[in-house]
Amino acid sequence: MPDSNDTHIGARIAEQRNLAHLTQRGLADKAHISYSLLSKVESGHKPASPALIAACARALGIETSVLVGQPFRAEQREDRFEAPIAALRASLENWDVPLDPVAPPRPLHDIAADVKALGELRRSAEYWKTVNRAPALIDELVEASHRLDGTSRERAHRLLAYTYRCVHDVVYGLGHIDLGSCVLARMGYSAERSGDPNMVFLTAYLRAQSCFSTGRHEVGIRLMERALADVEESARQGDRSALCVQGNLRLRATMLAARSNPAGKGQEDNARAQWQEAWETAERLGADTENYVMSFGPSNTLIHQVSLEVELGNYGRAVKAAAKLHLPSQFAARFPERVGHxxxxxxxxxxxxxHRQAALASLLKARTAAPQQTRYHPHVRETVRALRRADRANSESLANYARWVGV
Structure with missing residues (x-):
């Protein structure tokens, strides 16, 4: 596989296809995608949708990260991610063995304050700071979970599960798929011992996210169905935490259904129905709402309406939906990660x-909102590559952006 960041995803698909001794038609048949679409993607004349990437990776027996070029190691070295990622891997080695540390764990209320601060870093897509602070918190909370009992032990596991959630978002965003799977396993262990069903739902929500990488969208959809059934009664009774969870599960089911067919037309009706259910939940809440596990409301649901059209390949409809969307200033300030995405x-x-100038302007807005998320997002690089190929005027602002991204 080419290591150059100048290689677009379609070219990587062609490279891996050739290594597997498959023709374009052979891969198209094996991945259950259109031969014409695959040909256009490999030549760079059509975008490689996440659904198509996952289908090709599954057919080729490789991870999607290979096709998108993740992890972007040169940029991660430049941004000093290697040491904290190594420390995170080390912290994940222990989850069930009590140790005898030099200093005993602090009181849980002190640790909780640091976990809350970690959550704010995650929400702001501060990747380096999040992964740099998490290993020490994991070690401390693992030890606390062994020393405490009763409700205090449950609280330690609740804080630990949330810490794992924070680092999962980072390692997933950086393209460390194997590490993300390990984090999810640890999170599941603590969620089951937290005494909090919402932590279990959150684990299922993140596990379904990993299905995007493997192409097992049907598994993700089933996970969401099961979790939705479990949260239904509490949501029906109007519990706001349950409504936040329900809405997010619906939105994840929306995107899983949209990606379930590489051509973008597989479960379109199901995807739209799931989004409508999410919107009805948002209307019940009445406003953007935060709780200790998830946040949800009209703004995030409308953001996903745009994402849905993009996933289905309805780019014109996506542009129109985006033009009608005006995010409240407080939402933009509170959730820069969602705004950037x-x-x-x-x-x-x-x-x-x-609309190439508008596309560059949107990329600049993404960078302003969540710079680390934007720099490491594979579709940013694909968009930049396409813009550069079409840039006859040799725009300096685009060239500067490309250098920043690493293209």
Whole structure:
């Protein structure tokens, strides 16, 4: 596989296809995708959707990270991620063995304050700071979970599960898929011992996210169905935490259904129905709402409406939906990660509808909102590559952005 960051995803698919001794038609048949679409993706004339990438990776017997070029190791070395990632791997070695540390764990209320601060870093997509602080918290909470009992032990596991959630978002965003799977296993262990069903739901939600990488969308959909059935009664009674969980599960089911067919048309009706259910939950809440596990509300649901159209390949509809979306200033300030991801999606839609200047403007907004998330997002690199191929004026701002991304 080429190591160059100048290699687009379609070229990587072609490279891996040739290594597997498959023709384009052979891979198209094996991945259950259109031969014409695959040909256009490999030549760079059509975008490689996440669904198509996952289908090709599954057919080729490789991880999606190989096709998108993740992890972007040169940039991670430049941004000094190697040491904290290594420390995180080391911290994950222990989850069930009590040790005898030099200093005993602090009181849980002191640790909880640091876990809350870690959550704020995750919400802001501060990847380096999150992964740098997490290993010490994991070690301390693992030890606390062995020393405490009763409700205090449950609270230690609750804090530990949430810490794992924070680092999972980072390692997933950086493209360390294997590490993400390990984090999820540890999170599941603590969630089951937390005495909190919402932590169990959150684990299922993140596990379904990993299905995007493997192409096992049907597994993710089933996970969401099971979790939704479990949270239904509490949500029906109006519990706001349960409503936040329910809404997020619906949104994840929406995206899983949208990606369940590489051509983007597989379960379109199901995807739209799931989104409508999420919108009804958002209306019940009445406003953007935060709880200790998940946040949810109208703003995030409308962001996913744009994402849904992008996933289905309806780029014109995505651009129109984005033009109608006006995020409250407090939401943008509170959830820069979601805002950044939104503008990454919008830029993809603008690119493939011929609005190249607008696409670059959206990428700049994504960088302002969540710079580390944007720099390491594979679809940002694909959009930048496509913009550069079409940039006859040799725009300096685009060239500077490309250098920043690593293209």
């Amino acid at each position: 939104h503008f990454i999606d919008v830029s993809r839609a603008q690119l493939w509808t011929g």
